[in-house]
Amino acid sequence: MYGRRASQLLRELAACEAGQLTAFNSDTFEQVIRECNEHNLQLQSLIRKIEDANLDIQTTRNEDHFGAVIHHLSLLRNKRCLMAYMYNRAELIQSLRWKIGPVLPQEIQEKLNYSEEEYFKNHSAAIESYMSELDLDLTVDMVPPKDPYIRVKVLDDIGELCLGDHAISLTQHSLHFIKRTDAEPFISQGLMEEFLE
Amino acid sequence: MDSQLGGRSEEEEAAAAMEAQTDVDLLKRAWRNEKAAPEILQFEAGLVQRAREQIQLLEETVEEFTENRSDDLxxxxxxxxxxxxxxxxxxxLRIRLQKIxxxxxxxxxxNLWNRLSEQEQRFAKRCIDIMExxxxxxxxxxxxxxxxxxxxxSISSEEDDMVPEPQLNTYVFCKSKSDVGAFQLDDMGEEIVDLVADDLYVLRYNSIKGLVDGGRIDLV
Known part of the structure; x- marks a missing residue:
């Protein structure tokens, strides 16, 4: 059935847990692109057929006309599905900049296609240039502050961290009581977690 | 109901400032409205400017205190x-960027474009280029x-029919600080609500859009 393959792409998106990215399905994607071009060939040949029969393309309502309409509509449907697939993924990729930061971990990187990787980089750069114009980092402070200091547990060796007038050494499994704003970048990278008793 | 759709007059702004008093309160209100509204609202340029100045002042105060090792409390x-x-x-600022x-x-x-700050317009332009x-x-x-x-x-579409738009028909919670009086919710004049001060309402964003833009009602 026409358009079925394209709808599979969207079903994949819908089946995925909210906020999660699936690997880019290039097989199906390429097949749908091919389908589009086939539809177009059929469409063009039907139009030619009508023209060859010296019929007015605007008013003719024979079987060739309706065949052409079906190919046209299938093409539109495929296009909408492809665009929706790409666009929804792009929206998710945008949100990663806010949630994770300018560098994506390997396992997410692998799920993107080439254009998406480039998109993420360009989009990050746009956010960064906005922030530098304002001279304000918007990627910290994602949750309303309760206490300026929080207790954190270090999950991975980070090394020395300079905090104003003194430095602390962030070794794995150590606990620290530091400013929330200092801790947030590490938390979002998964190197620390808030320690709750 | 004459000023229902127009911008905020000076009087109203002054009144609003009197009610809310501090810039932090005003900022909180702008933030809440922005958070709850489905579409992007007017950028509060003056307010953001003032807030930034005050924040800087606070930062300096904190620094001064820390240097002098004065009261640790x-x-x-x-x-x-x-x-x-x-x-x-x-x-x-973040909510606005995410809406953009x-x-x-x-x-x-x-004409939502005019609601953005200069920097936001540059950001939006770049975003569009990148997405395209x-x-x-x-x-x-x-x-x-x-x-x-x-x-x-396709080439046969007469209008741009593939542009995502915000859903303005959605319901929002709202509250008014002062009596708005009888307010017409639809064009037909069939649904009229009497908006009383400090009462909480759940209404369609579309119908109270003018009141939000005019600063006569707050979203919560």
């Missing part, structure tokens, strides 16, 4: 105040001629 209090103000400001990310094309094609390039190289350029537009489904 006062510093965290100032710090907390500072953190809260900073959060409000950051979150306000979501509806960039729609914003750029309507991405969609073009991965999908559009590989489709047959006539189907390559980002905005139109």
């Amino acid at each position: 006062v510093v965290p209090l100032y710090q907390m105040d500072l953190d809260r103000a900073l959060f409000l400001l950051r979150s306000y 990310e979501k509806y960039m094309v729609h914003i750029s094609k309507t 390039k991405h969609l073009d190289q991965s999908v559009l350029s590989r489709l047959p001629y006539g189907y390559q537009s980002m905005l139109k489904q």
Whole structure:
């Protein structure tokens, strides 16, 4: 059935847990692109057929006309599905900049296609240039502050961290009581977690 | 009901400022409205400017206190105040950027564009370029001629029919500080609500849009 393959792409998106990215399905994607071009060939040949029969393309309502309409509509449907697939993924990729930061971990990187990787980089750069114009980092402070200091547990060796007038050494499994704003970048990278008793 | 749709007059603004008093309160209100509204609202340029100045002042105060090693109890209090103000400001700007990310094309094609700050406009332009390039190289350029537009489904569409738009029909919670009086919710004049001060209402955003823009009602 026409358009079925394209709808599979969207079903994949819908089946995925909210906020999660699936690997880019290039097989199906390429097949749908091919389908589009086939539809177009059929469409063009039907139009030619009508023209060859010296019929007015605007008013003719024979079987060739309706065949052409079906190919046209299938093409539109495929296009909408492809665009929706790409666009929804792009929206998710945008949100990663806010949630994770300018560098994506390997396992997410692998799920993107080439254009998406480039998109993420360009989009990050746009956010960064906005922030530098304002001279304000918007990627910290994602949750309303309760206490300026929080207790954190270090999950991975980070090394020395300079905090104003003194430095602390962030070794794995150590606990620290530091400013929330200092801790947030590490938390979002998964190197620390808030320690709750 | 004459000023229902118009911008906020000076009088109203002064009155609003009197009620809310501090800039932090005003910022909180702008932030709440922005957070609850489905579409992007007017950028509060003056307010953001003032808030930033005050934040800087606070930062200096905190620094001064820390340097002088004065009262150890006062510093965290100032710090907390500072953190809260900073959060409000950051979150306000962030929500706006995220709305721009979501509806960039729609914003750029309507008069919503004038609601953005200069920097936001630059950001939006860049976003559109980036998105266009991405969609073009991965999908559009590989489709047959006539189907390559980002905005139109095909060459035979008369209008731009592929632009995501915010859903203005959605319900929002709102509250008014002063009596608005009988307010007409639809064009037909069939649904009329008497908006009383400090009562909470759940209404369609579409119908109270004018009141929100005019600052006569707050979203919560």
